[in-house]
Amino acid sequence: MAELLQFISSGLTVGAIYALVALGFTLIYKSSDIINFAQGEFVMLGGMTTVFVALAGVPLPLAALIAIIVTTAIGFALHRLAIEPARGASPVALIMITIGASIFLRGVAQIVFDRRFHSLPPLFGADPIQFGGAAILPQSLVVLASATAIVTLLWLFIDRTLLGKAVLATAANRLAARLIGIDTRRIVDFSFAVSAAIGAIAGILITPIALTSYDVGTLLALKGFAAAMLGGIGSALGAVIGGLLIGMIEAFAAGYFSSNYKDAVAFLIILVVLVSIPQGLFGRAKVERV
């Protein structure tokens, strides 16, 4: 029993990380139908910028704030400079642009920062909390709480504010949204910026657990994408549930089966989901009237 509890707690820790990355994917997809593979780099930038600004002597909370602002600006720039000029291109081309941007950001990070691993001090200390024979780090609970808070805020935003409705409208039909007076360019700017901010916050919160370096973005983006697909791309709740599920399946696979195939879990899930339930667990199947 203690063993099962420990696997669940480990799974939730890792899963919360994937959930936050998946939320970033979801928001951009919601407003513009683009899968932004540079999402992983936003997470990396959040963590690495905080580490380096703090190393330069700035107090940690201020360093974190600076990191979030810098990453948000980069997300905004990504849209304005790379995506917006190509807005008429096919979705595949836009995805390739985001992959190119991710490689570029990774390359720049190597030069501006360095190639070593770095850590940050956890928010509430490193002593694990014991329950029922299992141990969970306070930082993992922080990550879980943040994922919940962000999902709630996003839901409130989309459902209760005019700007949120405008985001939905832009996603549903860009031309119609423009016809009724919504500045769709500003909307997509906004969603890229917010996604980048979510990524940065995720990066800062998970560095005390999973360390950071200039290339953590790649694997995180792939697993976050798997989580977003599993939960249903376009559904914020789905993103979180998908992330937690993948984290737990990985933990169970490592604990009960063999740790060798742990990484394959996420990719296997992408395959299964795309083949059998492409809309994911919480997404709605796309229905078109002909």
Add this chain to the structure above:
Amino acid sequence: MRVLHRFTVTAAIGFLALLSVGHRASAQIKIGAVLSVSGPASFLGDPEKKTLEIYVDEINAKGGVNGQKLQLVVYDDAGSADSARTFATRLVEEDKIVAMVGGSTTGATLAMIQVFEEAKIPFISLAGAIQIVEPVHKWIFKTPHTDKMACEKIFADLNSRNLTTIALISGTDAFGKSMHDQCVAVAPKAGINIALEENYGPRDSDMTPQLTNIRNKAGVQAVVNPGFGQGPAIVTRNYHQLGIALPLYQSHGVASKQFIELAGPAAEGVRLPAAALLIADKLPNNDPQKSVVVNYSRTYQTKTGQAVSTFGGHAYDGLMILVEAMQRAKSADTSKVRDEIERTKGYIGTGGIVNMSATDHMGLDLSAFHMLEIKSGDWMLVPGT
């Protein structure tokens, strides 16, 4: 008039070109290095690159080798064995090196062995696994202690503490896998029983499921973690998080202050076999290695501002063994240099005292290893080892 003018200009250019070609050909000995400066093995490759650069500059400032200056060509394989092999081919075919000191990781080294055997260029590797020198390849040497020696040293320490049953948690990278296999092979002779084997991928961020299984296995008295890079740091943190009180042994793959920084307070009490370099200032004055390791430590620390690690030390040993072989051979001819490397005897380096032979292309024995324990964020020598 115009024809004569054109002829003069062409002749002048041709003459200058000949001058420059002639000049380049005689002045420099080209040494190649393929290192993992970035990526998961960056805390191996980065100090190696800095060490090679510092000492090539020092040697050149003193007049070079046999009157010629050394030229160092470094490529970063980012921890990928494929990239390493590509760079090795480039070094041989385009840069035309006469010797190579490099291969930070076992994976990268194994991928490059064939390139240097075929090109008949001596290659001094900086990686750990025993397969690099057993069976002996004519042109391949190495400076770090092997994984087999690490297992033997750890098992000897376990024996002295009367611990017989252990669990292994190994990285699935080439070094982790190789050291895992060596430990399994050597265990029966040392009287050690391996009760459980778990592993993790080199880029995993959480090993608590595997460690939970180890914690719940009855009879386990100690845990050994073959691996290098970020994996062991996370294993150590998770170990502490789960409250496992059993002794934890790491390999010499973590012999760098960066491991202590990353693992944080969890590193307290962790033991590992390592070269004397890490405890340079604490060595007794009559230790033959003392002056070499203290000099290297001071130079490295002053020039880079970073604490010394054994990986930089292995690069230092590799370069010095090569340079001394070239000086004994009185030439940079690849065959003669290779023969002289093989005849290295009594070389006192940061890793130990090296005595190579035709059947031993590494030259260290178990006395080159000391058992260290991490105390208060620093290395401490376990007495009598």
